[in-house]
Amino acid sequence: xxxxxxxxxxxxxxxxLKNAExxxxxxxxxxxxxxxxxxxxxxxxxxxxxxxxxxxxxxDEYLREEEEKVKxxxxxxxxxxxxxxxxxxxxxxxxxxxxxxxxxxxxxxx
Amino acid sequence: xxxxxxxxEARLIERIVERRNTLLANAETEAENILxxxxxxARKITEEGDQQILGVIGSELRAIRDRILGRANVEGKKMLVxxxxxxxxxxxxxxxxxxxxxxxxxxDSVDYWxxxxxxxxxxxxxxxxxxxxxxxNKRETRRLKKRSxxxxxxxxxxLGEDIDIVFEEPIECFGGVVVRNREGxxxxxxxxxxxxxxxxxxxxxxxxxxxGVR
Numbered sequence: 001x002x003x004x005x006x007x008x009x010x011x012x013x014x015x016x017l018k019n020a021e022x023x024x025x026x027x028x029x030x031x032x033x034x035x036x037x038x039x040x041x042x043x044x045x046x047x048x049x050x051x052x053x054x055x056x057x058x059x060d061e062y063l064r065e066e067e068e069k070v071k072x073x074x075x076x077x078x079x080x081x082x083x084x085x086x087x088x089x090x091x092x093x094x095x096x097x098x099x100x101x102x103x104x105x106x107x108x109x110x
Numbered sequence: 111x112x113x114x115x116x117x118x119e120a121r122l123i124e125r126i127v128e129r130r131n132t133l134l135a136n137a138e139t140e141a142e143n144i145l146x147x148x149x150x151x152a153r154k155i156t157e158e159g160d161q162q163i164l165g166v167i168g169s170e171l172r173a174i175r176d177r178i179l180g181r182a183n184v185e186g187k188k189m190l191v192x193x194x195x196x197x198x199x200x201x202x203x204x205x206x207x208x209x210x211x212x213x214x215x216x217x218d219s220v221d222y223w224x225x226x227x228x229x230x231x232x233x234x235x236x237x238x239x240x241x242x243x244x245x246x247n248k249r250e251t252r253r254l255k256k257r258s259x260x261x262x263x264x265x266x267x268x269l270g271e272d273i274d275i276v277f278e279e280p281i282e283c284f285g286g287v288v289v290r291n292r293e294g295x296x297x298x299x300x301x302x303x304x305x306x307x308x309x310x311x312x313x314x315x316x317x318x319x320x321x322g323v324r
Contacts, residue, residue, distance in 0.1 A: 020129075
């Protein structure tokens with residue numbers, strides 16, 4: 001009697017395992033499908049954007065992005081110029097008397 | 111049902127449930143990896159597409175780059191040129207103050223009377239001839255008139271001939287002289303202002319070099 005009972009439980013557990021295996025397969029299969037959709041969508045969108053770009057359409061975002069990027073580069077360039085200007089200004093201030101002497105000597109024919 | 115049978119059953123159930131959970135967990139992990147890989151692939155596709163688009167609209171992008179960076183470079187260079195001009199002008203402004211001091215006698219590092227005579231000689235030599243009209247500021251005109259013989263003697267010594275010199279009405283300047291020939295066809299601005307202008311034209315680059323603002 002007890003043996004029968006154990007066998008019955010064992011069979012039910014085997015079923016449980018089979019169902020779990022099927023569920024696991026379904027999970028993986030759904031992931032594959034979703035992945036395929038994602039890649040396919042990306043391909044379609046990319047192709048569409050390329051075609052539009054070839055026609056000169058829908059490129060504003062790219063142009064804006066490039067503008068933002070280049071503006072940052074331009075800020076760096078200006079910062080370098082400002083630094084150079086400040087450094088030169090300080091040097092000029094330090095050497096002012098030397099320059100004044102040269103100018104005065106030239107003006108008074110020394 | 112005896113105790114040992116219950117224990118066997120419990121162990122069996124536990125093992126199978128554990129196995130089930132592992133199966134499902136592995137499946138979830140595999141699914142996550144599949145989706146992650148797909149996301150990565152989609153990202154790459156989008157990125158490659160963007161690169162292709164950038165290639166297609168390259169000329170527009172270059173135009174933006176040239177416009178913005180070109181403007182920044184022009185602005186930066188203008189900034190340096192303005193700074194250079196300001197530094198040089200400051201040098202000349204300070205030099206002008208020194209010259210005013212020399213002309214008024216506040217600064218005796220230069221013999222101003224000797225300098226004034228040299229300025230007249232230089233102007234007369236440059237113009238040529240024997241008759242000159244000399245203008246200076248009020249203070250120097252008085253002094254030149256008072257000591258005109260001394261000036262004439264020096265001119266004769268330098269130019270080698272008798273010189274007729276007339277001191278005209280005073281002019282507005284802070285030092286030096288303006289000399290003209292009698293006919294008024296030749297004029298030499300040897301005022302300090304005039305000299306400073308010529309010095310600036312002649313040696314501005316040298317001054318910039320000294321100031322370190324080339």
